[in-house]
Amino acid sequence: MADLTGLDEGFLRSVAGKRVLVRSDLNVPLDGSTITDDGRIRASVPTIRALADAGARVVVAAHLGRPKGAPDPAYSLAPVAQRLGELLDRDVAFATDTVGESAQAVVAGLADGQVALLENVRFNPGETSKDDAERRAFAEQLASLADAFVSDGFGVVHRKQASVYDVAELLPHTMGGLVATEIDVLRRLTQTPERPYVVVLGGSKVSDKLGVIDNLLAKADKLLIGGGMVFTFLKAQGHEVGKSLLEQDQLETCRAYLARAEASGVEIVLPTDIVVDTAFPSGDREPQPEVVPATAIPADALGLDIGPESGAAFAAALKDARTVFWNGPMGVFEVAAFAGGTRAVAQALTEVSGLSVVGGGDSAAAVRALGFTDNAFGHISTGGGASLEYLEGKELPGITVLETTSPGQEAL
Numbered sequence: 001m002a003d004l005t006g007l008d009e010g011f012l013r014s015v016a017g018k019r020v021l022v023r024s025d026l027n028v029p030l031d032g033s034t035i036t037d038d039g040r041i042r043a044s045v046p047t048i049r050a051l052a053d054a055g056a057r058v059v060v061a062a063h064l065g066r067p068k069g070a071p072d073p074a075y076s077l078a079p080v081a082q083r084l085g086e087l088l089d090r091d092v093a094f095a096t097d098t099v100g101e102s103a104q105a106v107v108a109g110l111a112d113g114q115v116a117l118l119e120n121v122r123f124n125p126g127e128t129s130k131d132d133a134e135r136r137a138f139a140e141q142l143a144s145l146a147d148a149f150v151s152d153g154f155g156v157v158h159r160k161q162a163s164v165y166d167v168a169e170l171l172p173h174t175m176g177g178l179v180a181t182e183i184d185v186l187r188r189l190t191q192t193p194e195r196p197y198v199v200v201l202g203g204s205k206v207s208d209k210l211g212v213i214d215n216l217l218a219k220a221d222k223l224l225i226g227g228g229m230v231f232t233f234l235k236a237q238g239h240e241v242g243k244s245l246l247e248q249d250q251l252e253t254c255r256a257y258l259a260r261a262e263a264s265g266v267e268i269v270l271p272t273d274i275v276v277d278t279a280f281p282s283g284d285r286e287p288q289p290e291v292v293p294a295t296a297i298p299a300d301a302l303g304l305d306i307g308p309e310s311g312a313a314f315a316a317a318l319k320d321a322r323t324v325f326w327n328g329p330m331g332v333f334e335v336a337a338f339a340g341g342t343r344a345v346a347q348a349l350t351e352v353s354g355l356s357v358v359g360g361g362d363s364a365a366a367v368r369a370l371g372f373t374d375n376a377f378g379h380i381s382t383g384g385g386a387s388l389e390y391l392e393g394k395e396l397p398g399i400t401v402l403e404t405t406s407p408g409q410e411a412l
Contacts, residue, residue: 007050007051007177007180008174011174015051015054015055015148016054016112017112020051020057020149020150021060021142021167022048022176023150023152023156023164024044024047024060024061025044025154026040026041026060026153027062028041030064030079033078035083037365037368037369039382040155041080041084042087043382044084044152046177047176048088048115048152051150052088052090057107057110057116058115058116059116060092061118062118062120062153063122063127064077067122069123069127070123071097072123075123077094077117081117084115084117088115090115092115093110093115094119095116095118097119097123098119098138099118099124099138099142103118103119106118107146118145121163124138126138127162128159128161128162135162136162136166138162139162139163139169139170140170146171147171148173148174149168149174150173150176151168152175152176152178154381154386155360155383156386157383157386157397158385158389158397158398159398160398164398165398169401169405178382179399185355186391188355189323189325190215190390194354195322196320197220197221198221198222198223198318198324199212199220199222199223199224199324200226200314200318200324200327201224201326201328202230202327202363203227203228203329203362205228206229206233206247206250206254207247208388211389211391211392212391214257215391215392215393216391217257221266222269222317223267223268224269224345225271226306226314226328226329226331228244229245231245232250233254233257233268233270234294235254236251239294240296240297241303242301243300244274244297244302245302272294272313273293273294273306273308274294274303274305274307274310275289275338275340275341276297276302276304277302277304279302281332281335289304294307294310304332304338305331305332305338305339305342306331306341314330315347318349318352322352326345326349326358328361328362329362334369342366346367346372347372352378357380358377358379358381359384360381360382360384360386361383361384363384364380364381364382367380
């Protein structure tokens with residue numbers, strides 16, 4: 001298994017002249033063919049560069065979006081290949097298919113230290129198939145392009161997919177530096193957190209975070225709740241929430257969490273004020289934000305952000321924290337009128353003197369959209385879903401397979 005500080009040094013010494021398949025997470029947001037946030041590509045660069053510098057012939061596999069198991073130009077990785085080459089400062093050959101004639105020719109043409117990117121692996125139905133045989137058949141085709149495998153796509157390690165799971169059973173393998181770092185951070189959050197330990201949860205739905213809340217209530221000292229999910233908690237306390245997002249079927253669950261937190265001495269902090277409007281933001285009208293008490297949301301209004309008083313209270317709750325995990329924006333951060341709460345939390349995290357972790361997904365997109373740099377935080381995860389599943393206590397198939405199957409480096 002890889003050293004958790006980065007790529008395994010013994011593995012690196014063995015790859016000169018070898019074809020190394022790297023599963024990266026290059027699932028970036030696109031506006032047409034324009035990449036709007038290249039954070040995941042930048043995060044993938046160190047492992048790819050280290051392998052290329054060691055003389056490997058690097059073959060990168062990745063996905064983009066959710067195509068239906070067939071080629072779709074809207075989900076092509078061609079723009080990603082160009083950006084990856086710019087960040088690596090070297091040419092990246094691009095195969096126009098996953099394992100077909102183009103992929104075979106591109107890989108065969110690689111010299112030591114060169115890099116190629118295969119087309120979107122999800123263009124092949126075998127990648128995400130629930131049928132073990134179909135998935136395995138595609139994995140065998142991918143494995144035929146390489147002599148070794150490096151798992152570096154943390155955003156997909158919670159998926160039992162061909163390029164994540166099955167390939168690791170077929171080739172000598174190791175963790176990439178990105179995956180190793182992510183797992184190290186998550187273990188610090190769940191096994192040895194320095195205290196006080198504060199968890200900040202936002203996003204739209206309580207149901208998306210049930211497992212995380214359930215698991216972290218036994219580990220954290222404080223739980224700060226914002227975003228759309230807060231209205232189910234407020235309703236559970238008996239407050240009216242107007243037209244705000246509400247999961248009626250989760251009211252009893254929220255009441256149980258509040259009672260459990262009180263009984264165990266964990267402080268759940270809810271907003272005291274909310275920024276509301278009478279309609280969800282759209283291009284048809286200018287936002288008309290109004291700050292109201294969280295306990296008195298008007299019947300014709302919906303909450304779209306935590307208010308300034310709450311933003312200050314959340315920041316104060318983070319001030320002395322030694323460990324912070326944040327997942328989910330505090331409001332509709334894409335609209336300036338409703339970005340204040342998310343900005344307040346992000347700014348507070350930059351001032352944490354211990355470990356501050358931004359939990360990927362919308363949270364990572366939010367801090368970048370609001371102008372914060374990645375190095376302002378202790379760690380920005382590249383995998384929102386994978387991070388949450390780990391924090392729920394679930395097994396991540398893409399990690400388990402690396403840790404329970406022989407690396408087989410002697411075969412290199």
